[in-house]
Amino acid sequence: MAGPKRISAAEVAQHCSPSDCWVVINDQIWDVTEFVPEHPGGCGAILRYAGQDASQAYNEVHTPDLISKTLTTDKLIGHLDQSSTHKKSHNNSVREAAPPPNKPPLGTILSAHNFERVAQNTFSKKAWTFYSSAATDLVSVNANRSLYNRILFRPRLLRNVRDINTKCTIQGVECSLPVIVAPVALARLANPIGEKGLARAAASRGIFHCIPITASIPIEDITSDVPSPSTTSFFQLYVAKDRTASESLLRRVWRLGICTLFVTIDAPVAGKREADEKVKAEEMISMPMTGTRSKNDGAGSGLTRTTGSFIDSSFCWEDLAWLKELWPWKAGY
Numbered sequence: 001m002a003g004p005k006r007i008s009a010a011e012v013a014q015h016c017s018p019s020d021c022w023v024v025i026n027d028q029i030w031d032v033t034e035f036v037p038e039h040p041g042g043c044g045a046i047l048r049y050a051g052q053d054a055s056q057a058y059n060e061v062h063t064p065d066l067i068s069k070t071l072t073t074d075k076l077i078g079h080l081d082q083s084s085t086h087k088k089s090h091n092n093s094v095r096e097a098a099p100p101p102n103k104p105p106l107g108t109i110l111s112a113h114n115f116e117r118v119a120q121n122t123f124s125k126k127a128w129t130f131y132s133s134a135a136t137d138l139v140s141v142n143a144n145r146s147l148y149n150r151i152l153f154r155p156r157l158l159r160n161v162r163d164i165n166t167k168c169t170i171q172g173v174e175c176s177l178p179v180i181v182a183p184v185a186l187a188r189l190a191n192p193i194g195e196k197g198l199a200r201a202a203a204s205r206g207i208f209h210c211i212p213i214t215a216s217i218p219i220e221d222i223t224s225d226v227p228s229p230s231t232t233s234f235f236q237l238y239v240a241k242d243r244t245a246s247e248s249l250l251r252r253v254w255r256l257g258i259c260t261l262f263v264t265i266d267a268p269v270a271g272k273r274e275a276d277e278k279v280k281a282e283e284m285i286s287m288p289m290t291g292t293r294s295k296n297d298g299a300g301s302g303l304t305r306t307t308g309s310f311i312d313s314s315f316c317w318e319d320l321a322w323l324k325e326l327w328p329w330k331a332g333y
């Protein structure tokens with residue numbers, strides 16, 4: 001049986017107009033001509049890569065199989081002939097993306113502040129702005145930082161510390177260290193494997209990863225490499241306006257063996273993160289568990305605002321009874 005059709009970079013480059021648009025995604029060549037007008041992120045996000053390799057931009061915000069789930073199989077034209085990509089010109093080759101800035105060896109990063117500096121220098125402008133921004137005039141976030149610096153440890157002196165044990169229990173489950181990986185949205189902005197890598201790393205060290213509902217990949221993919229999600233994974237929920245959507249998602253979470261649920265209650269509406277609004281999102285970014293996508297509109301380009309439209313601002317104390325009945329495990333406030 002013949003293998004996939006191999007197509008040269010020069011041939012791909014000829015299909016570079018709105019009426020005839022091919023793109024390369026992870027060595028697969030797709031005809032996206034009919035999809036361009038329907039793309040939730042706008043035509044420009046695709047057309048800027050017409051006749052070119054869009055893999056890097058695509059992988060920053062989408063799961064590898066999204067395109068195959070979105071387009072029909074007849075739109076898969078073939079596979080890129082890698083031997084043709086070394087011949088570069090403006091007109092007859094697939095343009096290669098510039099390499100990302102080099103990151104220093106992990107062993108040279110000694111603190112959270114070091115991680116922050118590396119992120120600022122190596123993330124895309126939109127990713128850095130999203131992760132580093134906060135609401136309005138930054139009064140609350142600056143106050144939080146100041147208050148954290150006031151938390152001190154009272155030393156217990158003259159103790160035998162030759163052999164130490166950092167194990168503890170969190171929500172009744174043993175953990176190797178009293179630290180968890182917090183639920184932060186859209187990890188794929190920082191790394192193509194996204195939350196999947198965070199879950200895998202946390203499980204390998206016996207600490208918890210709290211999976212956010214605003215993750216960039218579905219929860220089933222996040223936990224696919226985790227041996228026992230019940231002992232290494234929590235789930236964080238924003239209650240959706242569509243309560244049936246929340247119920248359906250929580251059933252999926254429970255079936256994976258995750259027993260501990262965190263409900264975010266201090267953000268009934270998306271924060272006004274001005275820095276995030278000012279940096280335009282070059283690509284459409286989706287959150288598969290919320291069903292929302294980013295967009296550029298008249299108000300700006302804030303990922304927090306445009307993807308947070310699903311949150312139920314009416315959620316209140318009385319609704320906790322509904323949530324307690326829905327979640328089979330013990331509930332506590």
